Amino acid sequence: AQSVTQPDIHITVSEGASLELRCNYSYGATPYLFWYVQSPGQGLQLLLKYFSGDTLVQGIKGFEAEFKRSQSSFNLRKPSVHWSDAAEYFCAVGDTNFGNEKLTFGTGTRLTIIP
Amino acid sequence: DTGVSQDPRHKITKRGQNVTFRCDPISEHNRLYWYRQTLGQGPEFLTYFQNEAQLEKSRLLSDRFSAERPKGSFSTLEIQRTEQGDSAMYLCASSSEGTGEETQYFGPGTRLLVL
Numbered sequence: 001a002q003s004v005t006q007p008d009i010h011i012t013v014s015e016g017a018s019l020e021l022r023c024n025y026s027y028g029a030t031p032y033l034f035w036y037v038q039s040p041g042q043g044l045q046l047l048l049k050y051f052s053g054d055t056l057v058q059g060i061k062g063f064e065a066e067f068k069r070s071q072s073s074f075n076l077r078k079p080s081v082h083w084s085d086a087a088e089y090f091c092a093v094g095d096t097n098f099g100n101e102k103l104t105f106g107t108g109t110r111l112t113i114i115p
Numbered sequence: 116d117t118g119v120s121q122d123p124r125h126k127i128t129k130r131g132q133n134v135t136f137r138c139d140p141i142s143e144h145n146r147l148y149w150y151r152q153t154l155g156q157g158p159e160f161l162t163y164f165q166n167e168a169q170l171e172k173s174r175l176l177s178d179r180f181s182a183e184r185p186k187g188s189f190s191t192l193e194i195q196r197t198e199q200g201d202s203a204m205y206l207c208a209s210s211s212e213g214t215g216e217e218t219q220y221f222g223p224g225t226r227l228l229v230l
Contacts, residue, residue: 044221102163
């Protein structure tokens with residue numbers, strides 16, 4: 001069965017500093033990978049996705065992620081964070097055998113931005 | 116279309132009562148999904164529909180949970196005889212099937228508190 005691990009429960013970053021959120025997945029084939037962001041009390045907003053092709057994908061709000069098959073990782077990065085980036089970030093893997101009906105999420109990383 | 120909508124946004128009920136939540140997907144999307152998210156966790160897949168057909172329901176948490184999508188448009192999720200452990204955020208998502216690279220778009224969620 002597929003699974004996702006987000007090793008960092010909580011990360012604190014200074015505004016303007018760079019950010020990297022880690023995501024490791026377990027899946028038997030090439031996965032579909034996603035990063036979503038959730039503000040307090042809200043639903044999930046898609047930041048970016050990887051299906052195939054270029055392993056470095058660009059998303060909204062200046063985020064990017066890199067798929068590394070050898071490390072089973074899909075880490076999220078941003079060169080300079082803004083206070084509005086404070087939120088919960090979820091990595092997810094889709095089951096390509098079933099056309100992505102079943103997304104499996106990690107437990108999330110809570111991002112705090114300090115001035 | 117402004118996205119996936121859910122109603123109500125918040126629900127407080129007493130243990131043993133039945134509750135029903137509604138989800139309206141993005142209008143051109145034929146797939147609809149339900150997830151549950153408990154505190155400190157990522158969303159957990161419950162069930163999904165393609166048009167009016169419920170294609171996966173084995174993940175529904177118990178026989179107290181049921182979902183419908185009678186006309187292939189909006190969907191309802193019902194929980195009968197609620198228990199305190201049902202307290203969670205219930206998220207709905209929709210996608211457009213056909214390309215094999217579907218992306219799920221989430222609504223704001225319904226937060227349920229069972230007293």
